[in-house]
Amino acid sequence: MLPDTDELAEVLLDLAVPHEDINVLVALRRTVVADAGVLRLLEECVEALVRDMGQIVEYGDGLQLGHRVAEVPAALRRSFAAYVCVAALPHTSAYHRARGVPADVSRRTLTDLGRNMAVHRRRHGTCGVQSPQWLVLHFRGELYQLGRLHFQRTRLWQRAARELTAAGMEAAAGTLSLDLHIPDYLGPLTPAACDRAVARAGVFFRAHYPEEEYRAAMCHSWLLDPQLKRYLPADSNIVRFQERFRLTAQDTEPADTEPVQFVFGDPELPVEALPRRTSVERAVGDHLRSGGHWYVGHGWFPMPTGGGGGGGGDQGSL
Numbered sequence: 281m282l283p284d285t286d287e288l289a290e291v292l293l294d295l296a297v298p299h300e301d302i303n304v305l306v307a308l309r310r311t312v313v314a315d316a317g318v319l320r321l322l323e324e325c326v327e328a329l330v331r332d333m334g335q336i337v338e339y340g341d342g343l344q345l346g347h348r349v350a351e352v353p354a355a356l357r358r359s360f361a362a363y364v365c366v367a368a369l370p371h372t373s374a375y376h377r378a379r380g381v382p383a384d385v386s387r388r389t390l391t392d393l394g395r396n397m398a399v400h401r402r403r404h405g406t407c408g409v410q411s412p413q414w415l416v417l418h419f420r421g422e423l424y425q426l427g428r429l430h431f432q433r434t435r436l437w438q439r440a441a442r443e444l445t446a447a448g449m450e451a452a453a454g455t456l457s458l459d460l461h462i463p464d465y466l467g468p469l470t471p472a473a474c475d476r477a478v479a480r481a482g483v484f485f486r487a488h489y490p491e492e493e494y495r496a497a498m499c500h501s502w503l504l505d506p507q508l509k510r511y512l513p514a515d516s517n518i519v520r521f522q523e524r525f526r527l528t529a530q531d532t533e534p535a536d537t538e539p540v541q542f543v544f545g546d547p548e549l550p551v552e553a554l555p556r557r558t559s560v561e562r563a564v565g566d567h568l569r570s571g572g573h574w575y576v577g578h579g580w581f582p583m584p585t586g587g588g589g590g591g592g593g594d595q596g597s598l
Contacts, residue, residue: 281319281322281323281326281367282309282312282313282322282363282366282367283366285306285309288305288306288309288366289302289306291366291369292305292306292362292366294387294391295365295366295369295390295391295393295394296391296393296394296395297362297393297394297397298394298397298398298401300401300407301397301401301407304359304407305359305362305363305407308355308356308359309363311353311355311356312356312363315353318352318353318356318360321348321351321352321360322360322363322364322367324348325343325345325348325364326364326367326368326371328342328343329342329343329345329364329368329371329416329419329420330368330371330372330420333371333372333375333420333421334375334379334420334421334422335420336422336433336434336435336456337420337422338435339437342416342420343416344413345361345364345412345413345415345416346411346412346413348360349361349409349412358400358406358407358408358409359407359408359409360409360412361409361412361415362393362397362409364412365390365393365415365419368419369390369419372386372390372418372419372420372421373386375421376421379421379488379489380487380488381424381488385424385425385426385484388425389418389423389424389425390418390419391425392414392415392418392425392430392463393409393415393418395463395464395465396409396410396411396414396415397409397410398465399411399464399545402545403545403546417432422434423461424484425463426477426480426481426484427473427476427477427480428462428463428466428467428469428470428473428474428476428477429460429461429462429463429474429477429478429481430460430461430462430463431458431459431460431461431477431481431484431485431497432458432459432460432461433456433458433485433489433492433494434456434457434458434459435453435454435455435456435457436451436452436453436454436455436456436457436498437453438453439529440457440498440528440578441453441454441455443528443529443578443580444496444498444528444580446528447526447528447580448526449495449496449580449582451495451496455495456492456493456494456495457494457495457496457497457498457580458481458485458494458496458497458498458583459497459498459499459500460497460498460499461499462501462503464542468517469517469518469521470517471517471520471521474521474524478497478583478584479584481497481583482583482584482585494583495582495583496580496581496582496583497580497581497583498578498579498580499525499578499579499580500576500577500578501538501576501577502535502538502539502542502574502575502576502577503518503521503522503577504522504525504527504530504576504577504578504579505530505574505575505576505577506522506527506530506577507567507572507574507575508522508563509522511559511562511563511566511567512559512560512563513559516559518560522579524579524581525579525580525581526579526580526581527577527578527579528578528579528580529577529578530575530576530577530578531575531576531577531578532575533575534573534574534575535573535574535575535576536568536573536574538574538576539564539574540554540564540568543560543561543564544561544564551565551568551569552569554568554569
């Protein structure tokens with residue numbers, strides 16, 4: 281199921297796994313292959329991940345990798361998802377080739393394993409995979425990195441369909457849609473970079489999923505909280521990003537840990553100690569310190585129908 285020791289190091293490097301984590305994963309390989317129970321679980325996880333490869337899986341269905349990692353011995357728990365991704369890689373690569381996905385798109389999409397592990401090391405100081413379930417989307421062909429943004433093939437759930445219809449685009453539950461996400465460690469979220477990503481997504485999905493029609497992209501993020509405009513200049517990247525979207529709703533439950541996690545790297549940092557080095561840090565921290573809350577907003581824009589641009593998660597430099 282796994283490459284041998286020498287090849288494993290090269291595969292991990294190609295997946296952008298942080299250099300300081302490669303030796304750890306190579307050394308732990310011996311523990312994985314020596315334990316019949318762990319190998320059996322690895323096989324089960326890979327089989328579940330690649331089953332119906334490319335099909336859009338409803339939330340809660342399919343491989344629940346975040347739950348399965350709890351079944352392995354403690355010494356492997358943090359890293360087990362990385363071995364699942366490596367073992368599934370040949371299946372994912374074959375699917376991408378069959379779809380005609382360009383090699384650079386395939387490579388950059390799957391390097392989110394390394395990005396995820398970098399987030400884990402930043403937060404915990406150890407080797408591990410921060411969000412195992414998130415990576416299932418990449419290795420199943422449900423999500424692609426196209427320039428500055430991630431685009432996830434999905435279907436509207438009932439609430440989102442109602443919101444889109446109320447905002448002027450008639451859509452039923454189950455209608456195909458693209459969910460837009462913002463990867464970390466990928467530079468500023470500039471309007472030009474977002475324009476290029478959206479235009480590229482329009483071309484990409486028409487070329488490689490011609491049987492699927494994507495008329496709209498949606499985003500569900502604290503970045504769409506209108507309160508941010510009270511703190512940031514009109515020409516800031518975040519405000520310009522917000523203005524891509526036709527806002528449809530805002531959650532009523534606070535999501536204060538979301539901006540703390542994505543701006544400062546750790547959702548459990550004490551509010552009173554949050555730094556104030558940038559305008560975004562000051563906005564997030566000062567608002568919380570004043571007794572305010574942040575909320576997840578929901579918005580959409582129509583996808584471009586031709587080869588041109590269009591309107592406009594994990595967060596990067598904002």
